[in-house]
Amino acid sequence: MYPVCTGGGKSQREVFKSNFTNPPIICSPACTELEVVVMDWLAKFLKLPEHFQHASDGPGGGVIQGSASEAVLVAVLAAREQAVISCKETHPELSESEVRGKLITYSSDQSNSCIEKAGVLAAMPIKLLPADDDLILRGNTLRKAIEDDVAAGLIPVICIATLGTTGTCAYDDIDSLADVCQALNVWLHVDAAYAGGGFALEECTELRRGLDRVDSLNFNLHKFMLVNFDCSAMWLKDANKVVDSFNVDRIYLKHTHEGQSQIPDFRHWQIPLGRLFHALKVWITFRTLGTEGLRSHVRKHIALAQQFEAFVRNDSRFEMVAPQALGLVCFRPRGDNEHTAQLLQRLMERKKIYMVKAEHAGRQFLRFAVCGMDAKPSDIEFAWTEIETQLTALLAEKSLAARKPSNVSELTQHFQMHLASDSGTHEKSQ
Numbered sequence: 236m237y238p239v240c241t242g243g244g245k246s247q248r249e250v251f252k253s254n255f256t257n258p259p260i261i262c263s264p265a266c267t268e269l270e271v272v273v274m275d276w277l278a279k280f281l282k283l284p285e286h287f288q289h290a291s292d293g294p295g296g297g298v299i300q301g302s303a304s305e306a307v308l309v310a311v312l313a314a315r316e317q318a319v320i321s322c323k324e325t326h327p328e329l330s331e332s333e334v335r336g337k338l339i340t341y342s343s344d345q346s347n348s349c350i351e352k353a354g355v356l357a358a359m360p361i362k363l364l365p366a367d368d369d370l371i372l373r374g375n376t377l378r379k380a381i382e383d384d385v386a387a388g389l390i391p392v393i394c395i396a397t398l399g400t401t402g403t404c405a406y407d408d409i410d411s412l413a414d415v416c417q418a419l420n421v422w423l424h425v426d427a428a429y430a431g432g433g434f435a436l437e438e439c440t441e442l443r444r445g446l447d448r449v450d451s452l453n454f455n456l457h458k459f460m461l462v463n464f465d466c467s468a469m470w471l472k473d474a475n476k477v478v479d480s481f482n483v484d485r486i487y488l489k490h491t492h493e494g495q496s497q498i499p500d501f502r503h504w505q506i507p508l509g510r511l512f513h514a515l516k517v518w519i520t521f522r523t524l525g526t527e528g529l530r531s532h533v534r535k536h537i538a539l540a541q542q543f544e545a546f547v548r549n550d551s552r553f554e555m556v557a558p559q560a561l562g563l564v565c566f567r568p569r570g571d572n573e574h575t576a577q578l579l580q581r582l583m584e585r586k587k588i589y590m591v592k593a594e595h596a597g598r599q600f601l602r603f604a605v606c607g608m609d610a611k612p613s614d615i616e617f618a619w620t621e622i623e624t625q626l627t628a629l630l631a632e633k634s635l636a637a638r639k640p641s642n643v644s645e646l647t648q649h650f651q652m653h654l655a656s657d658s659g660t661h662e663k664s665q
Contacts, residue, residue, distance in 0.1 A: 263512075267498055270299060270514035273521070277468055280526055281434035281454070284447040287470040289499070297470040298504040299513040303428035304349035305506060306453035306469040307395060309477060311340065311353045314393035314422035314450075316480035321420070322390055337390045341380060343372035343407060345400040345595075347426060359392060370403050370557065370595065372396065374411030381419055393422040396449075398442060399430025402593040402602070404560035406430065409445030417448065425452035428467070432459025432533050433561055435526075450476075459533055459562075461608060462520050466513050471504075478503040532608070536562035539605045539615050546619040552626060556598065562605035565593070568626055572599040581625045588618045 274297030275288045289296040300306040315338060322334045335358070342350045344363040354361030364380055366372050381391045394416055396407040409425060416423040425446065431454025433439035446452065453469040456462040471477055482503050501510060524532070544559040547566045556565040568574045579592055579601060590601050603618070 264498065266510070266512050266514065267501060269512075269518060270501065271296070271498060273514045273517045274298065274468065274470070276521060277456075277517070278470060280521075280529070281431065282443060283434065283452075283470060286447075286472055294473045294475045295471055296474050296499060297468060298474075298499075298501050299517070300453065300467045300469050300505060301465040302349075302467050303347070303426060303453050303455055304352065306451075306467050307349055307424065307426055308353045308356055309469065309505060310395070310422070310424040310451045310453075311357045311359070311393055313477040313480045314340075314424070315357055315359060317422070317476050318390060318392045334390065337388060338392050339384055339389045340392050340395070341377060341421075342395040343397060343400070345370050345372070345402055345405060346395060346397045347401045347428070350395050350426065353395075366405070366407075370400065370405035372407040372412065374408065374413075374415045377412055378415045378419075381415065381421065385419075391419060391421045393424060395424045395426055398425055398427040399433075399561065401429075402595060403557040403565050404430060404563040405557065406442060406560075409449065413445050413448035422451075423449045425449050427452055428455040429458050429563075430561060431455070431468075435530050436533060456517060456520075459536070460517075460520065460529060461524065461532060462516055466517065474499065474504065533561075536605045536610070539610055539612065540564050540603075542612055542615045543603055543605070543619060546615075546623075550623060552623075552630075556595070556600040564603040565600050566603065567598070567600040572597075574629070575599045575601060577629055578622075578626055581629060582622065585621070585625070587621045 271289045275290050278285075278288045278297060285291050286293045286295045287297060300309065315335075318338060319331065319334050322337075323329065323331065326334070338359045340354055340357075340359050340361045342361055342363055343366045345366045346363070351361050351363070362380060362384075364372060364376050367376070377394055384391060394412060396409055396412050398406050398409070400407075407425075409423075413423055415421070427434070430442060431452075433442045434454075449472070451469065451471045453467055456466040456468055457464040478499075521529075540559050540562045543564050544555070547553045547555055547564065552569055553566050554569055556567055568578055575592060576599065579590065582588060582590065590603055592599050592601050594600070605615070607614070
């Protein structure tokens with residue numbers, strides 16, 4: 236997991252936001268209108284393809300969900316309903332229950348737990364495909380899995396790719412995955428909950444490669460954009476596919492201006508009916524910090540992570556597990572998994588810094604994620620001093636324990652050998 240990072244004035248933003256709710260759009264059109272504006276701001280700021288903007292000529296647009304879990308679930312549910320409709324048209328002999336029983340979804344074994352949960356909630360199995368040795372999911376792996384499942388009579392629905400995996404911040408190969416999904420008519424969603432902040436930087440252009448070919452994506456503003464939790468941006472290439480899947484109208488939700496505006500009714504884009512005024516805190520953040528202020532914040536986190544990585548590489552007792560990526564450094568003390576677990580336990584007991592561990596191919600490692608509006612180089616130095624000091628103490632304890640007899644029987648045996656040696660020496664002297 237990655238930490239939540241908030242900026243100044245968060246209390247005021249939350250007070251303003253919480254005073255507005257917007258079930259149907261007619262209750263407060265300004266809430267929806269501002270959300271349309273800030274989602275297009277965000278799309279431009281992150282240099283996303285133009286078709287994700289409300290202002291584009293197409294059916295695309297963005298919406299603010301509460302979390303990445305909600306965004307992924309919305310994409311999975313919409314893709315499921317589209318697959319059911321499509322399959323019933325091509326196979327009218329199948330009943331709806333038969334079609335739903337054949338649906339299957341794909342993601343990487345490095346993806347976040349929310350993706351697996353989305354499969355549970357959508358009543359569809361999620362097949363977690365093995366990432367390559369560099370922890371990246373590529374199209375050839377997806378293609379083989381889909382071909383095998385189609386041969387077995389299953390119906391592929393959606394592939395959820397990740398930019399910034401939870402364990403190591405690896406980036407799935409979106410281009411090769413898009414090749415497969417477009418050829419086989421499978422929805423492609425990108426979970427960029429953490430790494431999406433890098434889209435805004437010119438030096439991270441490679442992160443955006445292939446995004447023009449995905450059907451939907453999400454990015455958590457409460458991670459890199461200094462917007463307090465909860466606030467997850469989601470964009471859709473064709474929002475009609477979500478609206479058609481989620482549109483449930485009752486007479487008490489209708490109003491006299493229905494159909495007279497091109498402004499979207501976001502209750503059809505999400506799970507709940509009511510909506511908080513999330514767009515307001517995004518607007519305040521942009522107006523307060525500006526686009527350059529937000530870019531500087533992301534760059535600062537990358538620089539601090541690079542500083543920590545240098546500490547790791549300069550200490551031969553540690554090793555890097557994966558390349559430093561954005562604000563994340565994955566490392567471990569050399570040795571077995573017990574070393575890693577014991578070091579983390581000591582750090583947690585001292586409560587000076589907080590980290591979690593992850594695992595890949597049987598190797599446990601520590602994740603150092605830089606976070607904080609006011610984080611500075613001295614904080615990184617403090618954290619590294621704490622880590623290397625505790626490793627020194629741990630290794631000293633292990634060395635001392637190795638020199639001590641491990642139990643009473645060893646002590647007895649040692650004492651008896653000592654007596655025998657003394658006795659032999661005494662006899663020789665006589």
